Amino acid sequence: RYVRNCGADLTGVNEIFHDGQILSSDIDKASCLNDFFHSVFLPQTDFAKLFTLAEPPLGTQPLMPPVELCVSNIESPLKNIDETKAFSPDGVSSCVLKRCAWPxxxxxxxxxxxSLSTGVLPEDWKMAFVVPIHKGGSKKKANNYRPISLTSILCKILEHIFYKDIMKHLVQHKLLVDDQHGFCRGPSCTTQLIEFYHDLVSEVDDNGQTDCVFLRFQKGV
Structure with a gap:
């Protein structure tokens, strides 16, 4: 991780080749990348019309208690903020948040x-700095970049509190299957690959058949 960070390219996007032209100014490059990112976005969709979720029978699943919100579980993530992180779109400094965590x-x-009682988020928390991240191939092509949104630190802390309570509920009531390797403490892509290879080798030893389907999202936006 240290070596990767030392070798990271901090110069941003140098040049982009688009429609037979080389774009070198920041405005031209930003416009080109913005046009590409916008072209692969889906329009706003009413997901409620696409899915019909059946209500589980009463008593079959334990209800999750309300999210526990107190000063102490807000102060803790504030103290763990990385001071080297850039300003979030709301203009709040990560350094100030960490050093003045208690007040x-x-x-x-x-x-x-x-916010929780009204169901409304502050407008500044909905803003984001969109940063292009190179994902492979030529660095001069806009379609080889993916957008990463840098959102409000204050909103991320609230998300973190929700995440901890939700995960606590899922783990406590064993609502996650054993095959779940993502977003769980302990399991990872590595443990998933180990389990996959174990199953694969076992099938080979038993003269069995294993069908694998690999999915790769070309445009992960």
Whole structure:
């Protein structure tokens, strides 16, 4: 990880070749990348019309209790903020949040409670800095970049609190299957590959057949 960070390209996007022209100005490159990212986005969709979720019978699944929100579980992630991170779109400094975690946590508690009770997020939390990340191939082609959104740190902290409570509920009531390797503490892509190869070799030893389907998303936006 250290070597990867030392070798990271911090110069951004140098030049982009588009429609027979070489784009070198920041405005031209940003416009070109923005046009490409916009072209692969899906229009806003009413997902409620696409899926019909059946209500589980009463008593079959334990209900998740309300999310626990208090000053202490807000202060803790504030203290763990990486001070080297850039400013978020709301203009709040990660350094200030970390070094003033205790007094800020009390005010954030009031904001979070208001947001949860009204179901409304502050407009600044909905903004993001979109950064192009090279994903392979020529660095001069816009379609070889993927957008990464840098969102509000304050909103991420609220998300972190929700994540911890949801995961606690899922683990406590064994609602995750053993084959779940993503977003869980402990399992990872490595453990998934080990399990996959174990099953594959076992089938070969038993003269069995294994059918594998690999899915690769060409445009991960």
């Amino acid at each position: 800020i946590a009390s005010y954030l508690y009031l904001i979070y409670k208001k």
